[in-house]
Amino acid sequence: MACGHSVPARRVASTHSHLLKGNASEPSFEWVGTDLEQVFLARPGCRREARMSSEKKDEMKSVGRRGFLRGASALGAGAAIGSALLPGCDDSSTPASQVEWDEAWDVVIVGGGGAGLVAALSAIEHGAEDVLILEKGSELGGTTAVSGGQIQAAGTSFQSAMVSGDTPERHLEYYLQAAEGVADEDLLRTLTENAQAAVDFMVSKGLTYVGVYGVSPIPTVDADLMVPRIHIPSAGGEDALQGGAAHVSVLKDAAEADGVETYLEAPVLGLVKDENEGVVGVKAMVGGVESFLQARLGVVLATGGFDRNQAMNKEFSPQQMWELETGVCYCVPENQGDGIKLGISVGAGLSGLGGTIGYPGATMGTAEEIGGIWVNRQGQRFCNEEGHYAYKMLHVFGQERHQAWAVFDQSVADVGGEALGGIFGGWSADLSAEIASGLISRAETLEDLAAALDMNAAQLARTVASWNEDVGEGADPLFGRTLALRPLETGPFYAVPVTSVNLGSCGGLKIDTSCRVLDMEGAAIPRLYAAGMAAGGFIGPYYPGSGTAVLSTVVFGRIAGEQVAGMLPQEGSV
Numbered sequence: 001m002a003c004g005h006s007v008p009a010r011r012v013a014s015t016h017s018h019l020l021k022g023n024a025s026e027p028s029f030e031w032v033g034t035d036l037e038q039v040f041l042a043r044p045g046c047r048r049e050a051r052m053s054s055e056k057k058d059e060m061k062s063v064g065r066r067g068f069l070r071g072a073s074a075l076g077a078g079a080a081i082g083s084a085l086l087p088g089c090d091d092s093s094t095p096a097s098q099v100e101w102d103e104a105w106d107v108v109i110v111g112g113g114g115a116g117l118v119a120a121l122s123a124i125e126h127g128a129e130d131v132l133i134l135e136k137g138s139e140l141g142g143t144t145a146v147s148g149g150q151i152q153a154a155g156t157s158f159q160s161a162m163v164s165g166d167t168p169e170r171h172l173e174y175y176l177q178a179a180e181g182v183a184d185e186d187l188l189r190t191l192t193e194n195a196q197a198a199v200d201f202m203v204s205k206g207l208t209y210v211g212v213y214g215v216s217p218i219p220t221v222d223a224d225l226m227v228p229r230i231h232i233p234s235a236g237g238e239d240a241l242q243g244g245a246a247h248v249s250v251l252k253d254a255a256e257a258d259g260v261e262t263y264l265e266a267p268v269l270g271l272v273k274d275e276n277e278g279v280v281g282v283k284a285m286v287g288g289v290e291s292f293l294q295a296r297l298g299v300v301l302a303t304g305g306f307d308r309n310q311a312m313n314k315e316f317s318p319q320q321m322w323e324l325e326t327g328v329c330y331c332v333p334e335n336q337g338d339g340i341k342l343g344i345s346v347g348a349g350l351s352g353l354g355g356t357i358g359y360p361g362a363t364m365g366t367a368e369e370i371g372g373i374w375v376n377r378q379g380q381r382f383c384n385e386e387g388h389y390a391y392k393m394l395h396v397f398g399q400e401r402h403q404a405w406a407v408f409d410q411s412v413a414d415v416g417g418e419a420l421g422g423i424f425g426g427w428s429a430d431l432s433a434e435i436a437s438g439l440i441s442r443a444e445t446l447e448d449l450a451a452a453l454d455m456n457a458a459q460l461a462r463t464v465a466s467w468n469e470d471v472g473e474g475a476d477p478l479f480g481r482t483l484a485l486r487p488l489e490t491g492p493f494y495a496v497p498v499t500s501v502n503l504g505s506c507g508g509l510k511i512d513t514s515c516r517v518l519d520m521e522g523a524a525i526p527r528l529y530a531a532g533m534a535a536g537g538f539i540g541p542y543y544p545g546s547g548t549a550v551l552s553t554v555v556f557g558r559i560a561g562e563q564v565a566g567m568l569p570q571e572g573s574v
């Protein structure tokens, strides 16, 4: 494997999967990591509770209020489905002139995750009457439902209870500094200016927030901008749904109350385009039948990222490809970049591709809170181990052969595997299982450890000597780390590769601040909108901190819904 790891990918994955608390094929996890910057993995049972009853599913899968003309499709089953690069979706759109509609709606929303649900509610709120969500999976929620549901915002009452003086302008400045000049300032301004309203919107649907915390240090961002902004959601008391399950459940209840129609197991396969009107509908599988659904006002693409599509990752995000090959991804399997491909089929431009929501899952407990350092193949440290997770993963990816290890000594190992195992919920108490599986390397001396890892032994010795000297004086002058400043001096010594718990890809369809999908030249494609992580341009080289993705689903979902509802119906629509 060109960008492989010394521990084979399959071995890392299986080693981890037996440590998961829950069924590896449909994981349910408890939070076990740092309290500095949490990734909330849905509590056991949350996802189950958030599911719809089977009766409800049947009801929703049945043909909608406006279903008619079924089976009269001009192209029928003969239409091409899929392409070599991006299987599952058409690689070209269908001309409206060749289509007979099976159904007609005001607004068709592609994807029933966080952004899709918000866009549907917003479209109804702004006057659209017939709003349909087409969801590829067997339930609503997407990755949002398994996420922490945490959202960044400045100036909310929840935040004000903890810190004063924070503003959308400061929030914007933090995002701009983290983006290192490569994100769209207008989109970031839109996000930050509407963040407080996004939190209010969620509260109006029945959500509350039970805590607010901050992002871990990022070297390119001024320390005074790093204040608590990440809001932790809850549906109510301790027994209520928490995290993304809570976030999605209030949206689902509101969508049902507002009369939003939903077809489950209804993947959208292509867009229908009219020369004059723009995007006028979609081709989708509805009840197992390929159907054409007209969207009188427009279509919103809310299909999430291309998280799990390795062909797209290879084209657009080598870091995402590497994280999937060497780590694990917790996004829903449906998120294959379909919306991005649908956009491309009608000429959409792309923006913000490349970073990841990468989280160094296997090693959180060691370097950051307990001790140890991260080194590369040259035996050198390369970042502040207590820094922001996605910033660190970008820098791991930037090392030779994308390799880095957390190195620690026996005094750290003595803390025990339960605390050391990071997000995976602990290793065996004396690490023997992980040493036997090859996940953890152990050697009596640093020199032997370096030899086992094919690492520069002389440099590792210099790095550790210099680290020990610095922490003896209580500081890390190289990277400014402040936590767990402990020397590495008691053999045996240990090393574990830093691999990713991947929470999604970054980048997608180019949009403007009205969430209109833009072509390569920056012109809007009429009647086509995008929201959430199907869109791109608001994230720089790495994900800038928990709460950004969910913020994009609520802010851009609301805008997309409002904008599409404000369109005049296409001429001659049924």
Ligand SMILES: Cc1cc2nc3c(=O)[nH]c(=O)nc-3n(C[C@H](O)[C@H](O)[C@H](O)COP(=O)(O)OP(=O)(O)OC[C@H]3O[C@@H](n4cnc5c(N)ncnc54)[C@H](O)[C@@H]3O)c2cc1C
Pocket: 039, 040, 041, 042, 110, 111, 112, 113, 114, 115, 116, 134, 135, 136, 137, 140, 141, 142, 143, 144, 145, 146, 147, 148, 149, 150, 151, 266, 267, 268, 269, 302, 303, 304, 305, 330, 331, 332, 334, 335, 336, 338, 339, 357, 502, 503, 504, 531, 532, 533, 534, 546, 547, 548, 549, 550, 551, 553
């Ligand atoms: C474990 C975990 C924890 C996380 N925690 C946080 C957090 O606390 N805060 C935060 O900001 N971010 C978090 N993230 C990231 C964040 O959850 C996602 O990036 C975000 O929720 C994506 O929202 P979305 O609406 O764009 O996509 P999704 O919510 O994934 O929805 C996309 C939907 O589109 C559907 N779909 C796909 N293709 C088609 C098609 N062709 N036709 C019809 N439907 C289709 C999918 O089935 C899915 O339901 C986390 C991610 C993970 C994995």
